Amino acid sequence: MTDKNGQAPRDEATFTVKAGLAEMLKGGVIMDVVTPEQAKIAEDAGAAAVMALERVPADIRRDGGVARMSDPEMIKGIQDAVTIPVMAKARIGHFAEAQVLEALEVDYIDESEVLTPADEANHIDKWAFKIPFVCGATNLGEALRRIGEGAAMIRSKGEAGTGDIVEAVRHLRMIGGEIRRLTMLDASELPSAAKELQAPLELVLKVARAGRLPVVMFCAGGIATPADASLVMQLGAEGVFVGSGIFKSEDPERRARAIVEATTHYTDPARVAAASTGLGAPMHSLETAKLEAGQLLSPRGW
Amino acid sequence: MSPGDTRPASTGGRPAGDKVPVVGVLALQGGFEAHAKILTTIGADVREVRTPQDLGGLDALILPGGESTTMTLGIAREHLAGPLRELIEGGTPTLGTCAGMILLDRDHLGVLDMEARRNAFGRQLHSFEADLEIPGIEGPPVRAVFIRAPWIADHGPDVEVLAALDGHPVAIRQGNVLALAFHPELSGETRLHRLLLEYITARDASRAR
Numbered sequence: 001m002t003d004k005n006g007q008a009p010r011d012e013a014t015f016t017v018k019a020g021l022a023e024m025l026k027g028g029v030i031m032d033v034v035t036p037e038q039a040k041i042a043e044d045a046g047a048a049a050v051m052a053l054e055r056v057p058a059d060i061r062r063d064g065g066v067a068r069m070s071d072p073e074m075i076k077g078i079q080d081a082v083t084i085p086v087m088a089k090a091r092i093g094h095f096a097e098a099q100v101l102e103a104l105e106v107d108y109i110d111e112s113e114v115l116t117p118a119d120e121a122n123h124i125d126k127w128a129f130k131i132p133f134v135c136g137a138t139n140l141g142e143a144l145r146r147i148g149e150g151a152a153m154i155r156s157k158g159e160a161g162t163g164d165i166v167e168a169v170r171h172l173r174m175i176g177g178e179i180r181r182l183t184m185l186d187a188s189e190l191p192s193a194a195k196e197l198q199a200p201l202e203l204v205l206k207v208a209r210a211g212r213l214p215v216v217m218f219c220a221g222g223i224a225t226p227a228d229a230s231l232v233m234q235l236g237a238e239g240v241f242v243g244s245g246i247f248k249s250e251d252p253e254r255r256a257r258a259i260v261e262a263t264t265h266y267t268d269p270a271r272v273a274a275a276s277t278g279l280g281a282p283m284h285s286l287e288t289a290k291l292e293a294g295q296l297l298s299p300r301g302w
Numbered sequence: 303m304s305p306g307d308t309r310p311a312s313t314g315g316r317p318a319g320d321k322v323p324v325v326g327v328l329a330l331q332g333g334f335e336a337h338a339k340i341l342t343t344i345g346a347d348v349r350e351v352r353t354p355q356d357l358g359g360l361d362a363l364i365l366p367g368g369e370s371t372t373m374t375l376g377i378a379r380e381h382l383a384g385p386l387r388e389l390i391e392g393g394t395p396t397l398g399t400c401a402g403m404i405l406l407d408r409d410h411l412g413v414l415d416m417e418a419r420r421n422a423f424g425r426q427l428h429s430f431e432a433d434l435e436i437p438g439i440e441g442p443p444v445r446a447v448f449i450r451a452p453w454i455a456d457h458g459p460d461v462e463v464l465a466a467l468d469g470h471p472v473a474i475r476q477g478n479v480l481a482l483a484f485h486p487e488l489s490g491e492t493r494l495h496r497l498l499l500e501y502i503t504a505r506d507a508s509r510a511r
Contacts, residue, residue: 004435006468008434009432010431010432011430011431011432012427012428012430014431016431016447016488017429017447017449020333020488021429021449023335023488024332024333024368024369025368026331026332026333026368027329027331027332027334028372044375046379047372048331048332048369083421084371085426105426106425107426261379264330264352265352
């Protein structure tokens with residue numbers, strides 16, 4: 001052992017450190033929680049992280065009004081209740097909420113369309129923060145714009161609070177298809193692809209080379225069952241966020257465990273079947289196609 | 303691929319370098335793909351481990367980073383604790399990183415005589431990268447990525463400390479097991495994975511004698 005190790009400079013908040021935490025969440029389930037009690041249930045069921053928010057999407061949808069960052073007291077309570085990472089949501093463009101979340105030392109900030117946007121033109125400058133950010137995306141251009149702004153993790157958007165998986169599937173297929181298309185273009189075609197995607201060229205080149213996003217991509221929005229988790233994992237998600245799907249179901253503990261199990265064994269239908277057995281009723285669901293345009297959350301952000 | 307194909311009962315005096323080692327990476331949750339990528343780069347075969355059936359015929363094992371609580375629950379659900387313990391205690395070269403190091407301690411699988419303290423360096427805000435000198439690793443220092451990292455709070459005499467930070471061990475070896483509080487796999491570092499493959503060669507050589 002050498003003493004030199006203690007004197008080496010330490011670099012905090014590098015992109016490797018920010019994106020690295022997302023790497024450690026892979027294959028896991030991140031669960032929305034509004035109280036420390038829910039956070040504990042989520043941790044005991046095998047959640048890889050919890051997401052603190054004021055109200056779950058199903059309630060935001062039902063009750064309306066402005067949805068904001070969670071009360072700091074609630075966030076602190078959740079941090080004290082669990083040892084897994086605690087994420088929290090800030091409104092799109094609301095960098096002051098993000099500053100508060102950084103001061104609280106949450107582990108990840110979700111700049112989320114589920115909350116009411118605070119800025120109609122600009123997302124948060126995520127490079128200005130030491131805490132990493134996860135952002136939603138409906139297509140590749142949106143994902144790369146968020147990464148260009150400093151996001152260290154992407155979640156494909158679904159239609160939160162509906163229990164309807166159709167939007168999640170649409171957006172995952174869109175992102176996956178656009179990535180596959182980039183890998184087939186030659187070098188002279190990529191700049192105009194970047195223009196079409198409205199995404200930074202440097203990131204487009206990276207995606208074309210690697211055949212994947214430069215950061216970890218989870219799926220969020222509409223996941224209500226173990227089979228939903230298996231579906232989105234097979235479509236290319238590297239883990240899942242479950243919002244209302246757990247704590248708005250009949251037996252949250254059991255459903256949480258089942259979704260964790262199905263996310264690990266997503267390629268094994270027998271295990272997904274076993275996990276899906278006897279869970280009680282899922283959350284009360286809404287068919288996205290029957291919602292008015294004004295009720296949709298996923299078009300928020302751009 | 304059947305276990306018999308990948309590890310003959312005896313190497314028959316053949317240099318171990320002739321066969322491609324099969325390394326199992328626990329894949330219940332966490333950073334297993336980053337390890338798989340490094341292993342592929344250095345010429346090892348990778349098998350993702352999710353059930354006890356996946357453990358047959360492995361030359362080495364990696365317990366990756368991730369959430370130790372989540373992985374511990376997964377290990378219990380899959381009845382993996384006994385088989386993992388048996389494999390490691392049987393001398394299978396093993397690398398544990400971050401949460402994987404925690405899984406090896408007295409309170410978890412109990413295969414190393416040490417106690418890891420979870421999130422010892424603090425929350426994500428205090429995660430960092432630093433250069434580490436590790437004896438036996440030639441060339442430039444190891445770029446070590448510490449993410450909500452643990453350290454070793456206590457250890458017995460059989461544990462060899464390879465590197466420490468702030469007075470706490472962050473890289474140790476006990477027998478054929480290497481445990482690291484940080485992530486070499488996130489900085490593209492391959493030398494610690496090569497060291498794991500060297501443990502295989504050394505073990506096979508000592509068995510052949």
